[in-house]
Amino acid sequence: xxRLAAAVLASASLAAFAAAESELxxxxxxxxxxxxxxxxxxxxxxxxxxxxxxxxxEEFESNEMRIEKVIPGKxxxxxxxxxxxxxxxxxxGEYHEKTAQGVVVAK
Amino acid sequence: MFGTALIVFRETLEAALIVxxxxxxxxxxxxxxxxxxxxxxxxxxxxxxxxxxxxxxxQLAQGMGQELFNASxxxxxxxxxxxxxxxxxxxxxxxxxxxxxxxxxIRTGAKEMSVLLVVIAIAVLREGSETxxxxxxxxxxxxxxxxxxxxxxxxxxxxxVAVGWLLFKGLLRIxxxxxxxxxxxxxxxxxxxxxxxxxxxxxxxxxxxxLAAPLWDTSWLVSNSSLVGKxxxxxxxxxxQPAGMQMAFFVAVLAAIVAGMAWARRRxxxxxxxxxxxxxx
Numbered sequence: 001x002x003r004l005a006a007a008v009l010a011s012a013s014l015a016a017f018a019a020a021e022s023e024l025x026x027x028x029x030x031x032x033x034x035x036x037x038x039x040x041x042x043x044x045x046x047x048x049x050x051x052x053x054x055x056x057x058e059e060f061e062s063n064e065m066r067i068e069k070v071i072p073g074k075x076x077x078x079x080x081x082x083x084x085x086x087x088x089x090x091x092x093g094e095y096h097e098k099t100a101q102g103v104v105v106a107k
Numbered sequence: 108m109f110g111t112a113l114i115v116f117r118e119t120l121e122a123a124l125i126v127x128x129x130x131x132x133x134x135x136x137x138x139x140x141x142x143x144x145x146x147x148x149x150x151x152x153x154x155x156x157x158x159x160x161x162x163x164x165x166q167l168a169q170g171m172g173q174e175l176f177n178a179s180x181x182x183x184x185x186x187x188x189x190x191x192x193x194x195x196x197x198x199x200x201x202x203x204x205x206x207x208x209x210x211x212x213i214r215t216g217a218k219e220m221s222v223l224l225v226v227i228a229i230a231v232l233r234e235g236s237e238t239x240x241x242x243x244x245x246x247x248x249x250x251x252x253x254x255x256x257x258x259x260x261x262x263x264x265x266x267x268v269a270v271g272w273l274l275f276k277g278l279l280r281i282x283x284x285x286x287x288x289x290x291x292x293x294x295x296x297x298x299x300x301x302x303x304x305x306x307x308x309x310x311x312x313x314x315x316x317x318l319a320a321p322l323w324d325t326s327w328l329v330s331n332s333s334l335v336g337k338x339x340x341x342x343x344x345x346x347x348q349p350a351g352m353q354m355a356f357f358v359a360v361l362a363a364i365v366a367g368m369a370w371a372r373r374r375x376x377x378x379x380x381x382x383x384x385x386x387x388x
Contacts, residue, residue, distance in 0.1 A: 045313065056244035057161065059237065063331040064348055066307050066320070069173060070240055072162040073247075078170040080313040083320075095114070095241050 111259030119267025121341030131278035150231025174312035199287035300344020318351030
């Protein structure tokens, strides 16, 4: 009985953990992403919030993930990623491609 | 300055290619250049409005306003291009016959052109609003003084327009016999490609499933960040790593338009049995 309860609890907390994990965020500051490397669970849809703290707009773009979204200055935007197979997926800020580079790692 | 020129060129390219195709496809319709110019004008005006309202637009629909807006205007463009091709499948032959004469039916021509005005306005608006936002960013960041920025923007714009112009001129060199078949085919691909891009935005907004993503990967051959990739994306909606759903949209729209064209042609034929009719193409 205890074992069952423990198992239920464990799976519930795992589920909660998974739910928490599938909502991630990244900050844009000085035309750079922080973090530049974002780990996500493979095979799942992930909600990524992009917080642009610069005054200038940025276009969050990824060819590999088929994403293209303008984030106006001093505002947040949300994109849905995946479900992604395990692997690395580059993304960049189209308006400041030299500095704004990052990678999503699906595991 | 070079960076500004390159980005503006990339954004202008797609719109310019679409305008080039439409300009060629409407050969023989009276007053078409005025319509095309109005479409471009409306698109530029729309770009400024969309860029100004980008913040508000993003907040709509639980943060998915931008995706839904893009998908909707692409949907409208697909419908207009479909209408154009179905209309052309009946009228293309008359236009080919009249192409070297002044005249033609001004009223049907106007209806056709008002439909394509919308397509041009949408193409310009989509790429234009991104360009406006980018230039706004450059302007307020103060890293670049305004003179090189304006110069860069102008160079990029001129480059994009030049490519569209070359495509237009190139298409006009196709012999009249094949001309409308060729432009119809291009418009067909354009519409199907836009449908695929609309699907991409709907997937991004989590409104439809992606189905087998990516379906294939040709980024080693033509990447979407390359200029060739950008041009192909503008014309056929090319994605190096497309989602299965994008292909489903592409094929469905392609099939629907081809069916519509066949239906319109059958309806326009006189009662004579179609299979014995001489085929002028």
